[in-house]
Amino acid sequence: MEKQEHIIDEEQVNERIDKVLSSLNNEWSRTQVQSWIKEGNVLVNGKKIKTNYKSNLHDKIEISIPDPEELDVVPEEMALDIYYEDKDVIVVNKPKGMVVHPAPGHLTGTLVNGLMAHCKDLSGINGVLRPGIVHRIDKDTSGLLMVAKNDYAHEHLVNQLVEKTVTRKYRAVVHGNIQHDYGTINAPIARDPKERQSMTVIDNGKHAVTHFQVLERFPDFTFVECQLETGRTHQIRVHMKYIGYPLAGDPKYGPRKTIDFGGQVLHAGVLGFVHPRSGEYLEFEAPLPQDFVELLDKLRNNR
Missing domain, CATH: 3.10.290.10 (RNA-binding S4 domain)
Incomplete structure (x- = not known):
């Protein structure tokens, strides 16, 4: 020490x-x-x-x-889709189906396991099982994540999230036909008192704001872009359900009869932030994954 x-x-x-x-x-x-x-x-x-x-x-x-704590995470070699990397930050495009960090039932095969094999220098603020993880996306959501390689970068990036200056845009397909082109959902979110594994809109919940824009309409579905102002757990999934347009394929918040997509049709496509050391604004865009593109083509062909 x-x-x-x-x-x-x-x-x-x-x-x-x-x-x-x-x-x-x-x-x-x-x-x-x-x-x-x-x-x-x-x-x-x-x-x-x-x-x-x-x-x-x-x-x-x-x-x-204190001496650096040995991370109790097994490094695993895996093909990571890295969009940007320097001594402070990594931006990675997570595929659908991959868990972000180890947890009971998912101790291996996570993004953190792959990152630990790729580089040994990740921030330790979130402890041994979530090194470097500044924010998360759900297992069945694909898209961009920023990861901190040291505590200095981690705190800067977290502060930007708190101050709502990080750009986070998602593409989604929702049930129903949204008639207006733009909208803002301002509704507090907290854990559902009736179902502890789910989140819900509730009066004493945490402040949550989602902006959305319609990109394309189909008879029974709408293709939208959602921009997060806050970052609550399952925010887009909960908010779109709240206004009556739940995400297609969503096994938790969607209707019983939905698209068989292996999870919610949701992709974190745009991520922008100020670099913690240089002060430069960086923005990255990941294209829609192939199964998302094929779903849109199918919906267009069925019109």
């Missing part, structure tokens, strides 16, 4: 201790520093403190930096 010391100077007086420490080293994220404080690895004048401690002049800060 590495140890470092720091003395508070006049410019740092009355600042929160987690903010002071994260400013000392741009590789130390504020989230990481807060976890060190909670674990008792940060002492002020020889005493443990809380994350909201305000510094005083000449405070002596002792920081014990």
Whole structure:
């Protein structure tokens, strides 16, 4: 375990201790520093403190930096569809059917298993089973994900999600014929009290906003683009069901009689964010997967 010391100077007086420490080293994220404080690895004048401690002049800060935790994830060689990579960020196009990170019942074959074989340097903020994962998409949703290779990049990307500045556009096919060309769904989402494995629109849920645009209409279905303003679990699936147009193929939120697609017809096609180190805005677009294209062709031919 590495140890470092720091003395508070006049410019740092009355600042929160987690903010002071994260400013000392741009590789130390504020989230990481807060976890060190909670674990008792940060002492002020020889005493443990809380994350909201305000510094005083000449405070002596002792920081014990834990050794990197060995990730309990088995690296697996797999063909990853990587759209962008540098020392901070990877953008990968996840295929339908792949789970993002290990969990009970899915300890291997996940995107994280493949990433661990591809590169050893992923951020540790989300723990040993979700290294580098800033945001997720469902197993049966295809498309683009940004992955952080260090904690500095992870915190920057998470902050952009919180501030709603990340561009996330999805393509979907929904049941029914939406008559208006554009719409915004502003409805709070939380876990369904009657069905704990599902999410639902509920008054005391978390703020959730989805914008949609109609791209093409068919007799019984509509091809839409949805843009996330927030990123709640199953947000697009729950919101489109809420307004009466559930996703085609969706076994959880769709009707009993739906398209046999092996899951919801949903693709995360556009992802844009500000690079955490360069400050440059980057945007990527992944084309629709082949089965999605074939479904659209079938719907067009049946008109």
